[in-house]
Amino acid sequence: MEEPQKQEKSLEEAFEELDALAERLEEKGISLDESFRLYKQGMDLLQFCSRQIDTVEKKMLQIDENGEISEF
Numbered sequence: 001m002e003e004p005q006k007q008e009k010s011l012e013e014a015f016e017e018l019d020a021l022a023e024r025l026e027e028k029g030i031s032l033d034e035s036f037r038l039y040k041q042g043m044d045l046l047q048f049c050s051r052q053i054d055t056v057e058k059k060m061l062q063i064d065e066n067g068e069i070s071e072f
Contacts, residue, residue, distance in 0.1 A: 011052045
């Protein structure tokens with residue numbers, strides 16, 4: 001039986017998650033283990049955001065009829 005495909009989150013959703021993680025990291029009384037877990041989760045989200053932004057930038061470049069790359 002195949003698992004349903006996991007739909008990738010949007011860049012906006014990732015930014016919202018990063019904001020929520022930052023707020024949780026600022027809470028008083030957070031354990032060191034929890035802060036490390038949240039930090040790791042945030043770094044993973046940052047890598048995702050970076051890849052998404054790179055993809056958008058590449059899509060915005062166009063090759064013209066002379067083979068020149070120009071911005072869209």
